[in-house]
Amino acid sequence: MAVDLSVSFAGVQFANPVFSASGTYGHGLEMSHFVSPAKLGALVGKTVTRRPRPGNAPPRMAETPSGMLNSIGLENRGIEHYRKEVLPTLRGCGTRVISNIGAESIDDFAFLAEQLDSEDGVSALEVNLSCPNVGGGKLPFSTDCRNAEAAIRAVRERTRKPILAKLSPNVTSIAEIARAVEAAGADGITAINTLLGMAIDWRRRAPMLSTTVGGLSGPAIKPVALRMVFEVARAVRIPVVAAGGVRCADDVAEFLVAGASAVQVGTWNFVDPTGIGTIVDDLERILEAARVASVRSLIGSLRSPAPVRFEQADALVER
């Protein structure tokens, strides 16, 4: 039995639901000597900003049990370089390209959206809301409904391309932010970005990262990501793209059942740079063995889940 791996959402067809996650796969072809990009459902670029950014000082990565912390600080060479030097190399790469944009102001989000709107090779924009907001009362776009909504609305007004709003898990209610970006015109939601964390070298009495705190990713965050994808998928009508701790095909299938329409692989690319290709092959194999004819039939197929009142869940869980 051949398994149909294709998924389609926001008006775009993808050959399979396995995407690279922003910032873990270069901008595009850096990983092509490990895995052919044609193997992936989509290549998601690292966040590009209006102007070049040097990122944070090292050390800006630290290994933790079942995960890693990073505080790269959105290092990139800016939109002009991205358009002139990166996007042309991606033409004909054999898969969909999703450009991820980040900004510290509404104006810059609008500018980036407009710059990419005319780029034929870009199938969708992923808007990284986990960026500091220089205006707007200093609350980041990711943690405040009004700021998140304003950023997505600004992007919506400047592009006809599908928009994925990438959400932060570092909020009280991810469902509220999800509903806000849906109302602002997002075509889909990517969940989740990294969880705030910290690591200490106690002998030096020093934090492991130059920024003291950083973003936790990898298998350690998968249960949190799974819960948030499930929660977001129930809160909105637009599709959800999952990210968080994926390292094998079973993880992908779990996220699909929780409600994701596609699944990104991030930190695992550092552990096994060929792993994302194996995940695609294994997905086909495990679905065939389970007699699942199409990936689409798995999406949101969790059987009779107990009703969860997420706003009360913390109090209800016994511990």
Ligand SMILES: Cc1cc2nc3c(=O)[nH]c(=O)nc-3n(C[C@H](O)[C@H](O)[C@H](O)COP(=O)(O)O)c2cc1C
């Ligand atoms: C080193 C590193 C760099 C990242 N850079 C970005 C980035 O530039 N933009 C972004 O939206 N997410 C970035 N992320 C977050 C990932 O795209 C992903 O949402 C997160 O790591 C959870 O997935 P994972 O556990 O599979 O890594 C980065 C993650 C890591 C580990």
